[in-house]
Amino acid sequence: QLQLQESGPGLVKPSETLSLTCTVSGGSIYSSDYYWGWIRQPPGKGLEWIGSIYYSGSTYYNPSLKSRVTISQDTSKNQFSLKLSSVTAADTAVYYCVRRIVVIVSTPTDIWGQGTLVTVSS
Amino acid sequence: DIQMTQSPSSLSASVGDRVTITCRASQFISNNLNWYQQKPGKAPKLLIYAASSLQSGVPSRFSGSGSGTDFTLTISSLQREDFTTYYCQQSYSLPRTFGQGTKLEIK
Numbered sequence: 124q125l126q127l128q129e130s131g132p133g134l135v136k137p138s139e140t141l142s143l144t145c146t147v148s149g150g151s152i153y154s155s156d157y158y159w160g161w162i163r164q165p166p167g168k169g170l171e172w173i174g175s176i177y178y179s180g181s182t183y184y185n186p187s188l189k190s191r192v193t194i195s196q197d198t199s200k201n202q203f204s205l206k207l208s209s210v211t212a213a214d215t216a217v218y219y220c221v222r223r224i225v226v227i228v229s230t231p232t233d234i235w236g237q238g239t240l241v242t243v244s245s
Numbered sequence: 246d247i248q249m250t251q252s253p254s255s256l257s258a259s260v261g262d263r264v265t266i267t268c269r270a271s272q273f274i275s276n277n278l279n280w281y282q283q284k285p286g287k288a289p290k291l292l293i294y295a296a297s298s299l300q301s302g303v304p305s306r307f308s309g310s311g312s313g314t315d316f317t318l319t320i321s322s323l324q325r326e327d328f329t330t331y332y333c334q335q336s337y338s339l340p341r342t343f344g345q346g347t348k349l350e351i352k
Contacts, residue, residue: 172341185340229295230336231279235288
């Protein structure tokens with residue numbers, strides 16, 4: 124059964140770069156059937172789509188974050204990563220790594236990591 | 246961006262009730278609509294995809310309908326474990342956007 128696990132610092136200082144890695148087990152990220160991506164949720168608030176990467180390396184970002192976001196993949200390690208630069212307190216959130224299904228018209232997000240809380244504070 | 250508006254934002258109901266949550270898109274999204282359930286402290290779980298298709302393993306008391314701009318999630322007979330928060334999400338265009346959530350509470 125495919126599983127996703129986020130890892131990275133739980134505390135980041137303002138103006139620095141948030142870096143998270145998602146390790147995928149039970150399946151390969153090098154598949155044309157899926158997108159791999161990130162969604163975040165500030166404490167007590169709703170869900171925000173950050174962006175996705177396809178096996179080809181194509182990336183798709185939320186325009187509201189695009190200037191600060193980079194999503195990359197390492198197929199040899201079966202991992203993908205998120206970097207968010209110049210963070211502020213507004214970036215404090217639970218960050219989920221996720222899988223989306225390409226072959227279904229609505230490309231639903233069917234698998235989620237457990238989520239990791241990242242707090243931006245000095 | 247396509248705005249997704251859920252109503253109501255919160256809803257009180259009893260075990261056994263039939264409830265409906267509505268999601269409205271700010272523009273046409275065909276059937277590119279998914280529903281998720283989120284329990285406190287947990288990641289969301291996919292319930293319905295493509296507006297009306299039930300995800301594998303999800304109880305049949307959950308159903309979805311709609312197309313275009315108006316969609317509904319119906320729970321036919323509420324069970325205790327259903328009292329939590331629900332989100333709709335459009336996948337018609339980037340960025341993918343979610344509704345603000347509907348919190349279902351026990352009356």
